[in-house]
Amino acid sequence: MKGYLREGSVLGDTSALQPWEKLATEAVGTVIGFWNFKRNHGRVWALLFLRDTALTAAELQDTLSLSKGAASMITRELEAWGVVRRVRSVGDAPWRFEAETDLMHMIGRVLQEREGELVGRVRLDLEEAERLAKHAPPEVRRRLAKLTALAALVDGAIRSFIATARFDATGVVRVLQTSLRRKRST
Amino acid sequence: MKGYLREGSVLGDTSALQPWEKLATEAVGTVIGFWNFKRNHGRVWALLFLRDTALTAAELQDTLSLSKGAASMITRELEAWGVVRRVRSVGDAPWRFEAETDLMHMIGRVLQEREGELVGRVRLDLEEAERLAKHAPPEVRRRLAKLTALAALVDGAIRSFIATARFDATGVVRVLQTSLRRKRST
């Protein structure tokens, strides 16, 4: 085993994507990329998720054709988001990465990281605007109120999702329902 | 009135953002921009929404400091998405734009335009992957299934939202609930 390093491995072991892996990793990469992360965040996570095993950075690197730098940065970021775990097997082998498998929990974390702050800030700005518009015409105030109500709704839904993130989505349902009762129209 | 055209208007009429308008348009612009449209889509819509009135392209242009080209393009796009309506007042005045005010309906349209196609395609790809993996180890198949289940869930939620888009979000709640019943775990 010593002589056969990464390139030209004998059994297309870790490298070489299976056809379904190709499809799935690209699909996930697309959504993730569209959703404002890097496509490669999605590809890496998806591959780790599909193989049950933990892979090394080097394996990810050439299975997905990443540069060395990219492999390092992507894994580090995924790890920071709690979407991937870094594990060291026995002895002193290189780090390996394994995927978080609780999808909902994952989405919750990411939502928190990304939307939480944004939505929260926007909500505050809108509320501030509402305050400033105290003497504006009623229709204007009504419309501002409509905006803040929406912001609050979304903010609430996200928070609840984060708090109780599970696949059943119970939390979100609850929030949407209660908000429903409070404000018929808006 | 004839002599006083756009610049240096006597009463800071249409130009000149009120402080709350400034705050609100920027806030909306930020979310929209973050959400992968142009920041200016958000700013323009928000201004039209806050002023109850329909504004001309020229007014938008200098109230929000847009270039002539941008004003034209942004309004055209908003119009195409059904987020803004183009109206011609009596006689032969220039076009004016007014905002769609049903927030939920609007979001529905946009979701449809943007997510619908993406999520749908991804879902198909994942299902194809599942088919290709027919002879893969069971754990791999289970994981693929998990992904397609998520895709299907989201796809369903979006479709239902689009179909019954209202502020109360009843539709989404219903979908999430039923999907809840069918697949405890995933």
Add this chain to the structure above:
DNA sequence: TAGGTAGTTCAAGGTGTCTTGAACGTCAAG
């Protein structure tokens, strides 16, 4: 000490997208 692997960092270059403004089309009034 020399040589190798693992891993990180960062400047440089690449990519795709947004914005600008000039050129152009159209229409109506003079």
Add this chain to the structure above:
DNA sequence: CTTGACGTTCAAGACACCTTGAACTACCTA
């Protein structure tokens, strides 16, 4: 026919973000 407001288009430039790969640290082995 000329002029001027309104509106659209598009090529060029500005810009933001991604990716690359070389340089570097740290650590282990011979």
